[in-house]
Amino acid sequence: MRFLLDDEQRAFARSLDGMLTAADTPAAARAWAAGEHAPGLAVWRRLGEAGVFALAAPGEYEGVGPLPVETAVAFVEVGRHAVPGPAVETVTAVALLSGLAELGVPGPAKRLLPALVDGGTCATLTLTGTGTGTGTGTEPHALDADAAGVLLAAGDGEVRLAPGHTDLRGSLDPARRLGRLLPDGEVLASGDAADAAARCALDWAALATAAQCLGIGYALLDRTVAYVKERTQFGVPVGSFQAVKHRLADVLVRLEFARPLVFGAAVSLRDGDRSAADVDLAAAKVTAGEAAYDAARVALQLHGAVGYTAEYDLSLWLLKARELRGAWGGAGMWRGRVLRRAGGG
Amino acid sequence: MDLDFTAEEGEFRRRARAWLAAHVPAEPLPSLETEEGFAAHRAWEGELAADRWSVVSWPEEYGGRAAGMVEWLLFEEEYYAAGAPGRVSQNGISLLAPTLFGHGTAEQRARVLPPMARGEVIWAQAWSEPESGSDLASLRSTARRVRGGWLLNGQKTWSSRAAFADRAFGLFRSDPEAGRPHRGLTYLMFPLDADGVTVRPIGRLDGKPAFAELFLDDVFVPDEDVIGEPGQGWRIAMSTTGDERGLTLRSPGRFLATAGRLLRAWHAHGDPADTALRDRVADALIEARAYQLFTWANASRFAAGEPIGAESSLNKVFWSEHDIAVHETALDLLGTEPGDWTEGYVFALAGPIYAGTNEIQRDIIAERLLGLPKGRR
Structure with missing residues (x-):
């Protein structure tokens, strides 16, 4: 038992952190929100070069995976840097196509995976209807479909390549633009294989979203800690006041107890420990989502009015935390899954 | 990164599970915060100890199994999964024993630990005082040097388990002249039935005497019951509270x-x-x-x-x-x-x-x- 990241995994995190810091992701996120994708896609290609989108794909499709632990490591950094674009959706699409290949439907993987794996294009996907074991309507929205080269619709015993999308509408997070996929299009798989691949995709969506939330939470905490050390009132840093300290301490407690759930879920998924993975992924999704949202509320409060402005970069993380709380199924759905899978009933 | 256990750890878990399945009382014991329940829990400690399950992480010479941290955690999972009784010896095992392993003498360990492991001596903590709670370093109970030992005076409170326990450990101010509050404190052990000790049980919310006040009036403690150097009590106690939390x-x-x-x-x-x-x-x-x-x-x-x-x-x-x-x-x-x-x-x-x-x-x-x-x- 060694429930710690190894040196290589830590080095991977550091290199992504360094690369994304240098890439000025806040500027790319603002451009993305304005419909200008070029800076974000440049970041995307660098994530591809770093191997992030290869982590969910097996070697025969130019991947290096499946590596859920490394995926979690990468998505903590994606969250920490407020990277715009359908990153979770792309990794989920990679997992979906890889899952189909493993289930005896290799055609779509051969055709679509290479461009997704190397970061040349991104994918978006929806998960609707039944077949995922979580009820209906897990993720009916297609994120950033106008930037995606691959539009996948999964659910109800079918995986489809959608022919297009509706007009995108913003969300509370201007860098996350949501739409619907159009009906019809090419059916890539159907029946049990499609349902099984959709369930597999949902695992990866939950894992990547939870990890992204964790990174968002730590970014909000770090920025707020730095701010309350600098900001003085009554002649002292506001961070010396107990009311401020205790709120930040609670944020750290929540994040530090969400983190092992995220990595525990990754380990269970990697090891194919189905009963543990079912509970751990759900637990991670709920806990990291709530911890990030809690961090956002505290970050806003402790920044005061400056945090409430669109101009200040804090808003990039604040609003994403709210959006991700409900993405890929809300807390109620995942809590229900914890109870169902934890035994009985 | 993994959550896998070694074959030895798995075997340790299986043996613990088997022993517990055969020994855990079918009916829950009475509340350990009552006299009757305290006695029943003390007897259970003895049953655990008879087969070396009361202090698995301790060295064998003191009644343990030299189990590592992972094995201890596995034992704990099995213990509570089996519905086994609460541990009336908890304060001694989790607070005093680590202090003795870190700062005690070989003589103290040999004298104090085996009876603790068997539940023959149950320990209470004596940290807080009426005027010293979170600000523990402001404590005022004193230890005054006398020939061959120390005389304790003052009042301790919120002393968990003290209503029925045998002995207690805590901090006392041995050098009132020391410059700062957390200097000049000494870590001592003393019997709760010694001359000069008055134990007044306190009912917690449900009325059960889960803790007590201790009044100390010229209580003699021999040098052999001082842990570590006199005056170093704060540092020693902090290493203990880290374990506790x-x-x-x-x-x-x-x-x-x-x-x-x-x-x-x-x-x-x-x-x-x-x-x-x-x-x-x-x-x-x-x-x-x-x-x-x-x-x-x-x-x-x-x-x-x-x-x-x-x-x-x-x-x-x-x-x-x-x-x-x-x-x-x-x-x-x-x-x-x-x-x-x-x-x-x-x-x-x-x-x-x-x-x-x-x-x-x-x-x-x-x-x-x-x-x-x-x-x-």
């Missing part, structure tokens, strides 16, 4: 077992339409799992030689609040008829107060882990 006071096994009981109660009595309560049951399971995984991560860090310092404050805040939430959920589900859940609820309510209040823990987290500036408390 951290890995060794509240193992995940307890919380996993309690969350499992809540889940069974939910399936038996819950209304599936009550999604608000359902979510709280789910959170109980999620938090217990989070605590288990957090602890495996800490045990891994410990094994890798990394110190566990102020991080233990994260633990303490988490388990104490989790414990209350789980019991509140159970009471909302099942009602408040007296039983295991109500007793557990009353016990859980003390969690955020003892072992350093959660407000003190949050100060530690903010200042030592987040690097926020010190301020007025």
Whole structure:
């Protein structure tokens, strides 16, 4: 038992952190929100070069995976840097196509995976209807479909390549633009294989979203800690006041107890420990989502009015935390899954 | 990164499970906060000790099995999963024993630890005083040097288990001239039936005498019952409180077992339409799992030689609040008829107060882990 990241995994995190810091992701996120994708896609290609989108794909499709632990490591950094674009959706699409290949439907993987794996294009996907074991309507929205080269619709015993999308509408997070996929299009798989691949995709969506939330939470905490050390009132840093300290301490407690759930879920998924993975992924999704949202509320409060402005970069993380709380199924759905899978009933 | 156990660890777990299955009392023992229950729990400690299961992490010479951290955590999971009784020796085992291993003499260990392991001597803590709670270093009880030992005077309070225990350990001011409050304190052990000791039990919320006040009037303590150097008590005690908040006071096994009981109660009595309560049951399971995984991560860090310092404050805040939430959920589900859940609820309510209040823990987290500036408390 060694429930710690190894040196290589830590080095991977550091290199992504360094690369994304240098890439000025806040500027790319603002451009993305304005419909200008070029800076974000440049970041995307660098994530591809770093191997992030290869982590969910097996070697025969130019991947290096499946590596859920490394995926979690990468998505903590994606969250920490407020990277715009359908990153979770792309990794989920990679997992979906890889899952189909493993289930005896290799055609779509051969055709679509290479461009997704190397970061040349991104994918978006929806998960609707039944077949995922979580009820209906897990993720009916297609994120950033106008930037995606691959539009996948999964659910109800079918995986489809959608022919297009509706007009995108913003969300509370201007860098996350949501739409619907159009009906019809090419059916890539159907029946049990499609349902099984959709369930597999949902695992990866939950894992990547939870990890992204964790990174968002730590970014909000770090920025707020730095701010309350600098900001003085009554002649002292506001961070010396107990009311401020205790709120930040609670944020750290929540994040530090969400983190092992995220990595525990990754380990269970990697090891194919189905009963543990079912509970751990759900637990991670709920806990990291709530911890990030809690961090956002505290970050806003402790920044005061400056945090409430669109101009200040804090808003990039604040609003994403709210959006991700409900993405890929809300807390109620995942809590229900914890109870169902934890035994009985 | 893995969650796999070695064959030896698996075997250790199986042996613990088998022993517990054969020995755990079929009926729960009476509350350990009553005279009758205290005696029954003491006898249970003896039964554990007879087969070397009372202090598995201690060296064999003191009655243990030299189990590592991972094995100890596995034992704890099995222990509470089996529904075994609460540990009346907890204060001695988790607070005093680590102090003796770290700072005691070989003679003290040989004299104190085996009877502790067998439940023959049950220990109470004597930290707080009427005017010294969170600000423990302001304590005023004194230890005055006399020939061959020390004379203790003053008053201790909130002394857990002291109503029925045999001996106590705590801090006393031995050098009133020392410049700063946390200097000049000495760590001593003393019998609760010694001349000059008056024990006045205090009823907790449900009236049970779970703790006591201690009045000390010229109580003689021989030099052999001083732990470490006189005047070094604060440093020694802090190494103990770190253990108390951290890995060794509240193992995940307890919380996993309690969350499992809540889940069974939910399936038996819950209304599936009550999604608000359902979510709280789910959170109980999620938090217990989070605590288990957090602890495996800490045990891994410990094994890798990394110190566990102020991080233990994260633990303490988490388990104490989790414990209350789980019991509140159970009471909302099942009602408040007296039983295991109500007793557990009353016990859980003390969690955020003892072992350093959660407000003190949050100060530690903010200042030592987040690097926020010190301020007025």
